[in-house]
Amino acid sequence: MTSQPRRPADTRTGSAAAPPSPAALRPGPRWIGILVGLTAVAAVVGLLTKQWCRVNGWAAPGVHVHMCYSDFAQLFPTRGLSDGHFPFYTPLPPEQWMEYPALLAVVAGVTMWLVPDSGDLHERTVTYFDVNAVGVVLCWVVLVIATAYTARGRSRDALLVALAPGIILTSMLNWDLWAVMLAALALWAWTAHRPTLAGLLIGLGTALKLYPLFFFGAILVLALRTGRWRGLITSLAAGVAAWLAVNVPFMLTAFDQWFRFYTFSGDRAVSFSSTWLSLAWTGWSGETFSTLQNGMFALCCAGIAWLGLSARHRPRMAQLCFLIVASFLLWGKVYSPQFVMWLIPLVVLATPRWRAFWIWQAVEVYHWGGVWMESARITSGGAFADGAWWITAWYASGIVAHIVALVWLMVTVVKDILDPARDPVRRTALAQGAPTIAPGVAEDPHAGVYAGAPDRLLLPPAGRGLQPAEGSTSGS
Secondary structure (H helix, E strand, C coil), X not given: CCCCCCCHHHHHECCCCCCCCHHHHCCCHHHHHHHHHHHXXXXXXXXHCCHHHHHHCCXXXXXXXXXXXXXXXXXXXXXXXXXXXXXXXXXXXXXXXXXXCHHHHHHHHHHHCCCCCCXXXXXXXXXHHHHHHHHHHHHHHHHHHHHHHHHHHHHHHHHHHHHCHHHHHHCCCCCHHXXXXXXXXXXXXXXXXXXXXXXXXXXXXXXXXXXXXXXXXXXXXHHHHHCCCHHHHHHHHHHHHHHHHHHHHHHHHCHHHHHHHHHHHHHCCCECCCHHHHHHHHCCCHHHHHHHHHHHHHHHHHHHHHHHHHCCCCCCHHHHHHHHHHHHHHHCCECCHHHHHHHHHHHHHHCCCHHHHHHHHHHHHHHHHHHHHHHHHHHCCCCHXXXXXXXXXXXXXXXXXXXXXXXXXXXXXXXXXXXHHHCHHHHHHHHCCCCEEECCEECCCCCHHHCCCCXXXXXXXXXXXXXXXXXXXXXX
């Protein structure tokens, strides 16, 4: 049976009490202070996990044995940073080009300026590490606060971001937390009905790491379903403008160095816990695996779009963002340990089930240990633990476990989309008197400009094709 399109009046029914004001759902100063304090404690634990390397250096295999590897320390002496060469602006041999997007390279270069020239490379490397560690901890604090404000009536869920083992262990491995922070701020801005600001933040995040770009895919699905295009157009325009403002100067002055990130991403071989490692024996090139990766990701995106347009009730923004980013990681050629940080705030907003979260994080800790034990075995030429078989078994089982755990979370979110009564976010919103989109189904607290919009495009089984607006003028 074809479901009937929802009338505009349906979007504000289901609760006799007046909905809570946005201000009433915001976390208070005391709660924010607690979150910041707990994040600081977690950051100290994260720094302690790197202490052996701060004292003894980052040489292999010790850096892997003690699981304190950091790109901050590895790239400082190998990418010209220790010699004062700012990324992209200084002519360097190709082997010293930064293989990262433009804004991340800017962060790496600006923090280089904060390192005094003491003449001792180890001392300067430690200082560079410490400067960047402070930077990512500040990003972590902003990330936690942004998640608390985005979660609104479930701000307690931000505790998961503050104390996540995945962030404690990987926050100081690379600059990913800068992008994660901008992505979280973008979701907050979207929730606050500020699509232009959200797009600007997505654009800046994409200039740091690629994955915030995928948020536009979630917005596109919601725009198709509601027929409201203004939010997509304004956010996309702002995002493109922000990305161009960062990248165009480097494209014009150092195109080859700027383009290194894209050539490196396409050419690199399968590595670091990828699903495709099981096919590494084939000898296929990095380009072949890139084709496979992109094809599978495109299929997943098509499936997510169909789900978003065919589910009886419109999916939540965070659910779509999580499914898209998770699909990208699931099929990526590389699943670096720090990529778990991309998912943590999205999991907290998409499926805030605390027990499931801690199970997933326990799996990621197990996987983390396996990665570095295998790295220690390889870089020591098999000398570490006499090349014991259990090291590779640990690594292999860690890969399987963390992929299975990710798929489990994705399946959980899909079930929540198909049956919103399962969704803890909608249940909480309903209990707090939020507006509803159908009897017993609360509106998405993160809907932004799509809040209260009737559905215009529904695919089977929810509907068939374009639905009439029924007098609504909200489709602009």
